[in-house]
Amino acid sequence: MRYLTSGDIYRIFKQEDSGTIIRRNNVRRIALQNGIKHTISQNIILIDSKDFFEKVNPYNLEVHEYSIPKLRCIEDCAREWNNNRKTGDRFIHPDEIREFLKTDTTVFKYRYSNKWIVNYSQLLPHLKKMNRHESKMWKKYMQCLGIKKSVTPRKK
Numbered sequence: 001m002r003y004l005t006s007g008d009i010y011r012i013f014k015q016e017d018s019g020t021i022i023r024r025n026n027v028r029r030i031a032l033q034n035g036i037k038h039t040i041s042q043n044i045i046l047i048d049s050k051d052f053f054e055k056v057n058p059y060n061l062e063v064h065e066y067s068i069p070k071l072r073c074i075e076d077c078a079r080e081w082n083n084n085r086k087t088g089d090r091f092i093h094p095d096e097i098r099e100f101l102k103t104d105t106t107v108f109k110y111r112y113s114n115k116w117i118v119n120y121s122q123l124l125p126h127l128k129k130m131n132r133h134e135s136k137m138w139k140k141y142m143q144c145l146g147i148k149k150s151v152t153p154r155k156k
Helices: 006-016 024-033 049-056 074-084 094-103 120-131 136-145
Strands: 003-005 038-041 044-048 071-073 109-112 115-119
Touching: 003 006, 006 024, 006 044, 024 044, 024 049, 024 109, 044 049, 071 074, 074 094, 074 115, 074 120, 094 115, 094 120, 115 120
Parallel strands: none
Antiparallel strands: 003 044, 038 044, 071 115, 109 115
């Protein structure tokens, strides 16, 4: 059991993943609202780091104890997928991810203000499954643009 301040946990996230959406306030709020072990001493919240990382990344903690999960907002998840997609993969719209997360219980998600914080590492396999099916949203959008297919052609 190692207690860290919210600033220390934020710096761990920032060091491992420069594009993270996690901030000190998010760390405090996640700890207080999810029942993570913590103590308050002179207005400083000391959070049990092991318990915090178990709640944020509940899968493979023994294997990935020191790797930090990629926490992103939904728009950043879609942007990262669309920027790093392979030839032949289709674009994924943020609304598709929102619809998926309404019913899913396997991906860590947390509502902070008007944004959802999502574990991109856990969402990635689900995005690959979404990629296999044609999207109604993109189909309409591509028809408006006059493009017949919403996927890029595979290289031969």
